[in-house]
Amino acid sequence: MVTLKDVALRAGVNHSTVSYVLNGKAKEKRIAPATCERILQAAAELGYCPNANALAVKRGSSRIIGVLGSLRGEFIMDMLRGISDEAARRDFSLQPRTINAPKDIPVAVAGCRSYRCCGLIGMDFMPAEHAALKAAARTFGAPIVMVDTPIADPEYVTVNSDTFAGARDAVRHLIAGGHRRIGCIGIAELASRSAGYHAAMAEAGLRPQTGWVYEMLLQPNSGPGKFDAVAQTMEKMLVTERLSAIFCASDPLALQLFQVAAPLGIAIPDDLSVIGVAGMSYAQLGVPPLSSVSQPFYDMGRQTVIALEQKLSGAAVAPEIVLPTQLVLRRSHRSIARTA
Amino acid sequence: MVTLKDVALRAGVNHSTVSYVLNGKAKEKRIAPATCERILQAAAELGYCPNANALAVKRGSSRIIGVLGSLRGEFIMDMLRGISDEAARRDFSLQPRTINAPKDIPVAVAGCRSYRCCGLIGMDFMPAEHAALKAAARTFGAPIVMVDTPIADPEYVTVNSDTFAGARDAVRHLIAGGHRRIGCIGIAELASRSAGYHAAMAEAGLRPQTGWVYEMLLQPNSGPGKFDAVAQTMEKMLVTERLSAIFCASDPLALQLFQVAAPLGIAIPDDLSVIGVAGMSYAQLGVPPLSSVSQPFYDMGRQTVIALEQKLSGAAVAPEIVLPTQLVLRRSHRSIARTA
DNA sequence: TAAATTTGCCCAATCGTGTGAGCAAGAAAA
C-alpha cells in the first residue's frame, strides 16, 4: 500500500508537507503552489489512499459506527440501508454485529470498543436487551441511538415511527368506513399499536368487547405452537365474534389472518376488512394486496445516523425522534353499510 | 481509552512486557509467572481492550471484510446475517457499503481500501456491476468473493445455490404429480432457473410450447409498467394456454401469479399448481402457503466468509462453491390425474 | 550593510501496538 512517505519521496519533499497539502492546509503552512502541484500529481499517480486505521489511532477515535441488531427481516434491511446511505454521505463507516441472544451483546460491544467506534446504533432492541446494552456500553462511553425500539430511555436517543398514530388512523379509517365490530390482534411488546386501536375506538364511543382484542407475545420464538395459538384465536374472532374488521399489529399477522379466513369461506375484503402494520414489500403481494400502516424504515435509519452525528458534535438532540407513518390503502379493506 | 501503557504503569512494568503477556508470548519471552499474574490482573481491572486500529496499522492489514451490495430484500438480510455470524466466529469485522448504482462501486471500494480491508464480498452483483468491481478492485489487491451471483469468473470465488437443480427438481416434482402442461415464468438474468425447467421437461419428453415460457427482465426497476406486463403474460398463460402448473423463478413472481389467478376464478392448487424459488419467510404466508425452492441464503453467507478466509490464508479454494437448494413442499401445488 | 520579516519546507514528537535486540542480575560451571 502506498503511504504518505511514498508520495513524499516521489514529490521530493518531506512527508509532513504532503500531509499538509492533502489536508488542505497548504495556504496556512505556505506551501508553494508549484510544490502543491507536484505533490497532488504524485499522489494521483501513485493512487494514494489515506490509511483510515492510522487516522483513527492518531485521532484517538474512529468514524466507525457500530450497528447492533438481530439482522432479521426485510424491514431491518431497509433500516440498515438507510443507515448505510446516510453514513456514507457523512463519511462514516459501519460495523454491523449480529445479536442473536442477549449474551451476544457484551461480545458485540467489545468488538465495537476495540475498533474505537465513535457511536453505537441498536436496531429493534427488546426490553431485555436494553439493559444489557446499557451495561456493556457504560464502560465504553460512545453515545447510543436506538432505532425502532418500544422503550424510551433518557440515557439515549430513540428514533421511532409513530405507530400509535398510525394504528389510530387505520382504525379511524375503518370506523369512517362504517365498521363497528373491529377487532385487534396486538403484539404485547409493541403496545403503542394496540393503544392506537383503543384510542380510535374510544374517541368514536366504541367499546371493544371481550374476545375482540388479543395480545400475542413476540418473545417466545416462532414455534409452530405459537402459530397455532394465534390461528385459533383468529378463528374464534371470525366465527364467534363475527367481527367485520380486524386491525393487525403487523403485516405477517395480517397475512396469517388471510390464511385463517380462507378455509372459513370468509372473503377479504367483502366479509372482513384487514389492515396491518409494517409496510413490507410483500404486503402488496397478498390476495388481496394488504392495506397497511407503512413505517418509514429507510428514513428511520437515516435519522438515526443524523441524530448520532449531532450527538457526537455535542449539539442538543431531541431525546425521542418520531417519524410519521403512512396509511397505505390497498384492497384488503372496504367500507360497509352502517347497520343500526 | 485505556492503553497498553496504562496497564504497564499499573503493573509496574514496561508496556512491551504487557504486550508479550497479553499475546501469549510469556513463555517464549520468559516472563515470570508472578509478573504475568500482575499484568493480567491490571488489564482486567482497567478493562483493557486492544485498539484494533493500531493493530491494523502495525500489521499493515486489518481483519475487516468489505461487504458490497444493494442491501435490499429479506434474502440479502439472511445472507448478510450468515456473513456476519461466520465473520464474528472467525474474528473478522464487517464493513457494509450500499451499492445503489454502478457508480457507487468505485466509491465503496475506495472506502474499503482506506480501511485496508483484507477482503471484499459482493452480494448479488449483476453483470454490469461485475466489471466495475473488478476494475475498482484491481489496484486494491484484496481478494473478492461473490455470493449469489449468476456470473462465474476465474478472477474470484463465487458462492451460489444450485438453482438449476432446484428448479429442475421442482418441475420434476410437478411432472411426477401428473402435470404435463407446465409453464415457466423466468427471469432473464437468472437463466439457470429456466434452464432447470427446460431440463426437467426435456428429460420427461415434454416440449414446452410457445406461450408456456416467459422470460421477464429484472433490470428495469420495478415500475408499474413492468408489473402489468408480467400480469398480462400470466393471464394469457392461464386463460389461453390453460396450463395446469407454472414454475416461477422467484417467490414474489409466484405470489403475483396468485393475484392474477384469483379474479379469474382459478383456484390454487386445485386448478393451478405453483412453485416458486427463494425460500422467503413470507412465502409461507401466502394463501395457500407457497411451495418453493428454498435457497440456503444464510449458509451461503457463511460459506462466503469461509472461502474468503481460505483464500486469505493462501489455501486453494474451489472457484465455484455451489450449495444445494431444498424443495419445500407447502400447499400451492398438487398432483393431478394423468390425462391421456 | 545589517536587522527584521516573510517564505517554504523539514524535524521530531505523538497516537497504540508489536517485536528484535540488548542489558543487568543471579545461577551454574570452570
Place this chain on the structure above:
DNA sequence: TTTTCTTGCTCACACGATTGGGCAAATTTA
C-alpha cells in the same frame, strides 16, 4: 574468583498519519 549461561525484563524502532515548532534562504525594511 572468573567465566558462561540463564532469567526476566527494558529499550528503541517500526507502522502511517498529524501537527507545533523551528530553521535556512529569500525578501523587505531600516
